[in-house]
Amino acid sequence: MADIFEILTTLGFWAATLRIVSPLIFGTLGELLCERAGVLNLGIEGIMTIGAMAGWMWVFQGGDLWTAVLFAAFVGGIFGLLHASFTVYLGVSQHVTGIGITLLAVALSSYIFRMMLPEVTTPPKIVPFQIYEVPLLHEIPFVGPVLFSQTPLTYLALLLVPVVWYLLYRTPMGLAIRMAGENPVAVEAQGIDVLMVRTAAVVAGSAMMAIGGAFLTLSAFDAFYFGMINGRGWICIALVIFASWRPGKALIAALLFAGLDALQVRAQQVGGAVIPYQFFLALPYLLTIAAMVVMSRRTAYPKALLKPFRRGDRI
Amino acid sequence: MNQNLPTEDNSATLEEILKLDGITKRFGNLTANDGISLSLAVGEILAVLGENGAGKTTLMNIIFGHYVADEGSVEVRGQSLPPGSSEAAIKAGIGMVHQHFTLAENLTVLENIILGREPLFSIRQKLSAGRRKLRALSEQFGLDVQPDTLVGDLTVGQRQRVEILKALYADAQILILDEPTAVLTPQETENLFATLRSLVKKGMSAIIISHKLNEILRISDRIALLRRGKLIGVVDAKDADRDQLAEMMVGRKVTRPKTQSLKAGAAVLKLENVSTSGASSSEDLKNVNLSIHAHEICGVAGVAGNGQNSLADLICGIRAPSSGSIELMGKKLTRFDCRTVVKAGVGRIPEDRHAKGIIGEMAVWENLVSEDLRQPPFIRGAFLLDKSAGCDHAASTIERYDIRCPGPQAETRLLSGGNLQKLILARGLSRQPRLIIASQPSRGLDEGAIAYVHGQLLEARKHGAGILLISEDLDELLSLADRIAVIFRGQLREIPAEASHDIRQIGLMMSGQEAV
Ligand SMILES: Nc1ncnc2c1ncn2[C@@H]1O[C@H](COP(=O)(O)OP(=O)(O)OP(=O)(O)O)[C@@H](O)[C@H]1O
Ligand SMILES: [Mg+2]
Numbered sequence: 001m002a003d004i005f006e007i008l009t010t011l012g013f014w015a016a017t018l019r020i021v022s023p024l025i026f027g028t029l030g031e032l033l034c035e036r037a038g039v040l041n042l043g044i045e046g047i048m049t050i051g052a053m054a055g056w057m058w059v060f061q062g063g064d065l066w067t068a069v070l071f072a073a074f075v076g077g078i079f080g081l082l083h084a085s086f087t088v089y090l091g092v093s094q095h096v097t098g099i100g101i102t103l104l105a106v107a108l109s110s111y112i113f114r115m116m117l118p119e120v121t122t123p124p125k126i127v128p129f130q131i132y133e134v135p136l137l138h139e140i141p142f143v144g145p146v147l148f149s150q151t152p153l154t155y156l157a158l159l160l161v162p163v164v165w166y167l168l169y170r171t172p173m174g175l176a177i178r179m180a181g182e183n184p185v186a187v188e189a190q191g192i193d194v195l196m197v198r199t200a201a202v203v204a205g206s207a208m209m210a211i212g213g214a215f216l217t218l219s220a221f222d223a224f225y226f227g228m229i230n231g232r233g234w235i236c237i238a239l240v241i242f243a244s245w246r247p248g249k250a251l252i253a254a255l256l257f258a259g260l261d262a263l264q265v266r267a268q269q270v271g272g273a274v275i276p277y278q279f280f281l282a283l284p285y286l287l288t289i290a291a292m293v294v295m296s297r298r299t300a301y302p303k304a305l306l307k308p309f310r311r312g313d314r315i
Numbered sequence: 316m317n318q319n320l321p322t323e324d325n326s327a328t329l330e331e332i333l334k335l336d337g338i339t340k341r342f343g344n345l346t347a348n349d350g351i352s353l354s355l356a357v358g359e360i361l362a363v364l365g366e367n368g369a370g371k372t373t374l375m376n377i378i379f380g381h382y383v384a385d386e387g388s389v390e391v392r393g394q395s396l397p398p399g400s401s402e403a404a405i406k407a408g409i410g411m412v413h414q415h416f417t418l419a420e421n422l423t424v425l426e427n428i429i430l431g432r433e434p435l436f437s438i439r440q441k442l443s444a445g446r447r448k449l450r451a452l453s454e455q456f457g458l459d460v461q462p463d464t465l466v467g468d469l470t471v472g473q474r475q476r477v478e479i480l481k482a483l484y485a486d487a488q489i490l491i492l493d494e495p496t497a498v499l500t501p502q503e504t505e506n507l508f509a510t511l512r513s514l515v516k517k518g519m520s521a522i523i524i525s526h527k528l529n530e531i532l533r534i535s536d537r538i539a540l541l542r543r544g545k546l547i548g549v550v551d552a553k554d555a556d557r558d559q560l561a562e563m564m565v566g567r568k569v570t571r572p573k574t575q576s577l578k579a580g581a582a583v584l585k586l587e588n589v590s591t592s593g594a595s596s597s598e599d600l601k602n603v604n605l606s607i608h609a610h611e612i613c614g615v616a617g618v619a620g621n622g623q624n625s626l627a628d629l630i631c632g633i634r635a636p637s638s639g640s641i642e643l644m645g646k647k648l649t650r651f652d653c654r655t656v657v658k659a660g661v662g663r664i665p666e667d668r669h670a671k672g673i674i675g676e677m678a679v680w681e682n683l684v685s686e687d688l689r690q691p692p693f694i695r696g697a698f699l700l701d702k703s704a705g706c707d708h709a710a711s712t713i714e715r716y717d718i719r720c721p722g723p724q725a726e727t728r729l730l731s732g733g734n735l736q737k738l739i740l741a742r743g744l745s746r747q748p749r750l751i752i753a754s755q756p757s758r759g760l761d762e763g764a765i766a767y768v769h770g771q772l773l774e775a776r777k778h779g780a781g782i783l784l785i786s787e788d789l790d791e792l793l794s795l796a797d798r799i800a801v802i803f804r805g806q807l808r809e810i811p812a813e814a815s816h817d818i819r820q821i822g823l824m825m826s827g828q829e830a831v
Contacts, residue, residue: 170439170440171437171438171439171440172429172430172431172433172434172435172436172437173435173436174440175422175426175429175430175440176430176431176435178419178422178426179419179422179426179427179430182419182420182421182422183417183418183419183420185417186417186418186419186427186430187430187431188381188401188417189379189381189401189411189413189417190401190405190430190432191400191401191402191403191404191405191406191431192402192430192431192435193402300421303420303421311399312381312382312383312399
């Protein structure tokens with residue numbers, strides 16, 4: 001117990017937590033945006049994968065890092081559009097379409113990677129984003145090295161939380177998105193195109209997910225591996241529920257999971273002799289499930305989630 | 316009866332604001348609107364009258380751009396509206412209060428109203444300006460609502476005010492109200508009509524749909540009658556009378572059935588000193604005593620929200636009493652759950668058709684058999700549902716209760732409002748319950764259907780059922796009930812026999828004033 005306490009006071013633990021949390025923030029906010037508009041996006045795992053691949057490939061082909069981020073977002077948006085055209089315009093099952101998108105995007109990532117680099121055996125490396133120390137701020141003791149010596153994409157992730165919050169709660173588009181997730185008929189009765197609103201939310205959300213994937217190849221690591229998303233997309237879906245569909249809570253939820261993950265790696269080294277390491281690996285997931293059960297019992301979920309809206313249908 | 320009614324309406328004397336020309340709308344092989352031409356003048360209130368399923372809502376949805384008409388056009392001030400665009404309809408000054416409200420419950424009143432009234436892609440929502448405008452509007456028209464409460468916390472009457480404010484906020488010139496009074500108390504209806512009159516005086520025009528003929532005659536200038544999708548005539552309200560309208564609408568003479576006196580039998584329900592807790596203080600029952608006998612209809616009058624729901628829930632086993640005892644068919648009730656109660660022979664006609672009544676995504680036959688699922692003939696073997704038996708049963712029920720729908724397999728949510736109500740009624744009565752809890756059974760029904768429902772209730776009474784009739788419609792209560800009790804703030808008081816036809820007396824008790 002005392003050991004765990006000690007871990008919590010180390011710089012390394014907190015810096016690692018912020019690194020781990022970055023892709024989760026992108027993914028969770030992206031999923032949150034989709035679901036707030038009433039569309040479950042199970043394509044997230046695949047969209048993160050193809051975002052990781054696309055971003056990396058862009059740089060490997062000679063592009064620079066920031067345009068790589070944009071390119072990943074663009075590719076993610078395309079897959080979002082695909083998801084929206086099936087679920088929003090055709091009203092096909094959101095579960096089935098989402099799983100399909102994931103399978104397609106994962107397979108396509110490997111396919112393109114193999115096709116463009118048929119020869120390679122070990123994944124080639126690129127020069128990823130470097131740590132950017134924010135002038136002055138990074139000298140603040142403890143907080144500085146944790147919060148202000150990260151790669152730019154981590155700052156972007158943290159910045160995205162208030163941005164998404166502002167979008168949802170302070171702009172007309174955000175109101176339309178929230179209402180489309182509650183009662184699409186009410187949106188139409190106000191003269192707004194529900195299908196357009198939902199599509200916009202799904203495309204923007206998917207672009208965020210893809211940036212989350214690209215974080216792994218452009219910031220956390222320097223190469224693309226198959227299966228490197230490793231269930232992060234699914235975790236994001238759980239975190240959205242945990243966060244009761246609120247951006248602020250989504251940050252807390254993601255931080256909690258990332259913290260547990262960072263702790264788990266370190267606790268393995270301390271307690272690995274007594275307790276099997278698999279237990280530590282499972283720990284963040286177990287605690288997330290437990291927290292979800294406690295937290296999400298009385299949350300107000302978007303009432304029209306999973307419900308297709310068809311124009312000209314009975315009101 | 317005057318058969319030479321104009322079927323085209325040419326009242327072009329006043330300035331015309333809205334014109335429908337040859338509107339036709341088909342759903343599959345059902346023609347919901349058949350070549351309807353109508354016009355609306357500035358400052359006029361036009362009522363649209365018709366049976367359940369006549370196509371009234373469909374027509375309004377076409378005007379408002381929810382549906383695209385197969386033929387015909389809608390013109391506002393001589394400009395034709397692009398079909399299928401609510402945005403264009405709103406821009407042209409049309410506001411609609413839907414039969415089933417279109418509000419998001421988890422959002423505030425202001426948010427519900429302000430959406431769509433500023434450019435979608437602006438960077439900042441001008442909430443405080445919106446709040447100011449909303450406050451000014453509610454003051455100007457006496458429509459009192461708090462901008463920042465959640466819509467989910469509002470009563471039905473308040474929600475309707477929000478819907479009207481939504482239209483006013485969008486500067487509507489033409490207000491369409493689809494059965495606005497179906498869910499209102501008499502007092503709320505008066506307020507609504509006062510509001511309507513003041514709006515019209517300011518130069519607005521309105522179209523109102525209602526099944527309550529007295530209301531229509533009182534509020535409207537002209538009345539358009541629809542039957543099975545066709546416009547069968549437009550009459551001036553001042554020349555029309557109730558019976559004539561009812562006959563034109565249904566196509567035959569309707570008379571509400573009369574009750575005949577029967578000797579009451581054994582008690583089927585006995586409540587002794589029953590109280591409930593858990594609802595709001597005016598909804599919780601307080602020391603209620605009530606008994607209902609076979610061959611008897613006991614009416615409960617009262618303004619909505621005074622404990623009617625608690626009473627119905629209690630008897631149907633949804634809510635347990637906090638004290639007191641309940642006897643069903645002479646046996647004391649110890650377990651409070653729906654199945655026990657349904658088995659004991661209680662049938663319910665719930666008030667809120669959407670929440671408690673039906674599952675819209677399921678087929679008509681599935682909804683019709685859903686209370687008898689565990690019994691033959693609907694069950695085959697140990698657990699298989701017999702679809703053809705269900706469909707047969709549904710087909711005969713549909714026929715018997717005159718439910719207008721494409722067939723047993725149709726999706727239930729496609730039915731018109733009144734036909735949904737008939738479906739629920741059919742399900743409740745077809746199993747011949749010994750105690751019937753009917754909450755607002757004729758809400759939203761047309762004259763013909765009301766006569767039918769009343770006939771069915773009286774029939775059930777004749778066959779030995781005891782009926783608890785909860786209604787806000789005093790005419791209904793007076794014509795059906797053997798005894799009337801008034802519910803107010805959870806207290807139930809029976810009206811002495813000699814005063815049981817004194818409307819003034821009942822009205823006073825409904826508002827909580829002592830009997831004089
Ligand atoms: N989207 C739809 N798809 C299929 N059928 C529909 C649809 N909308 C309406 N209908 C059918 O069209 C007919 C007219 O329905 P509508 O809702 O206009 O009736 P109404 O006159 O408003 O009746 P009520 O008084 O019961 O509300 C009904 O038979 C209904 O089942
Ligand atoms: Mg209707």
